[in-house]
Amino acid sequence: MRENGWDDFFMSVVSFCELHCVDVPNMGGRYMTGTRRSCQQKDFITIEHAYRIDVFNNVIDCMMRELNDRFPKQTVELLTLSSALDPHNSFMSFNIEHICKLAQKFYPADFLPHELKALEVELKYFQNDIKRLPCFKEITTLSQLCQQLVETTLGENYYLIDRLVRLVLTFPVSTTTTERAFSCMRIIKNRLRSTISDEFLGDCMILHIEREFANAIDNASIIEEFKSSKPRRVRF
Known part of the structure; x- marks a missing residue:
């Protein structure tokens, strides 16, 4: 949006101004600051440059910094790998390689080396069952998948997958608890x-x-x- 979104954004603003009878300045005119006296104008910049570079781009850069601080590379990788377990749209994002990497990299204390190999075997059988068994057709969330594995005999066959799903489900809960802790710390x-x-x-x-x-x-x-x-x- 920073590189190619200005034109579309500007046209939407112009449409809004025309709809509400707001005057649109000449974007090629000189941008004046302060009391608009000539001695206060340091550089000759156009109105378009002021709004596009000093406002539009600065806001996007600020948003990008906030997003990068909020979602560092490790967190983004964790979310990306976790999405391979997402049962939405009949397990469209299912990826055995990503799921194994998720267990190996982010949950090494919960899976022994021989369990990682067994997990890969389970995932291959599980991939066939999600296409064959009707009980997986109506599942759309990880919590429903976990409940399905617990309430049926499938949990005995896929106990490693069930363990990994439970670990992934705790991720948003632990993050929310941390945020709530910092919020109440400032209050107390x-x-x-x-x-x-x-x-x-x-x-x-x-x-x-x-x-x-x-x-x-x-x-x-x-x-x-x-x-x-x-x-x-x-x-x-």
């Missing part, structure tokens, strides 16, 4: 509580992140457990 450890200890901060974060479970805890039971832990000077 603020300017007024800057000296809070790490242990107490961790306990508060757990209560904040898992507040659905914390709200279900009865205060009376907490008081009783606290009272029975050791003798107190003050009666609760």
Whole structure:
């Protein structure tokens, strides 16, 4: 879009302006800054150059930096290899080589060397079954695939595939938990509580992140457990 998207983007802006009766400046005219006095103009640049280079390209470059920071090469590779297990469109993205590489590179602690070889054999049989068995035709998500392997006898034949699918399913959950942890950290450890200890901060974060479970805890039971832990000077 940075290299070839300006013309289409500009035409859409012109169409919007014409629809809402907004004047479109002469893009070949001189771009004026400040109070538009000549002494304040450092360079002679056109209005098109100002909007295209200083605004349009800068916004795209900023977006690219954010995307590259958010999705580094290792994360992109993990997502790409994980997509080989996607059952969408009758397992259109299924790729044995990518799945084996996923298990070998990103989950070496969960698959022994002999299990990696067995996984490749399982995948070959699995590739035939997803084309032959009707139970795989209606599966569109990884969670449905995992449930199908658990609830049927297929899980016994494809236990390594089931293990890998479960590991892939934990990826978005672990990422979301990390994001929630950083968000609540800024709420709990603020300017007024800057000296809070790490242990107490961790306990508060757990209560904040898992507040659905914390709200279900009865205060009376907490008081009783606290009272029975050791003798107190003050009666609760």
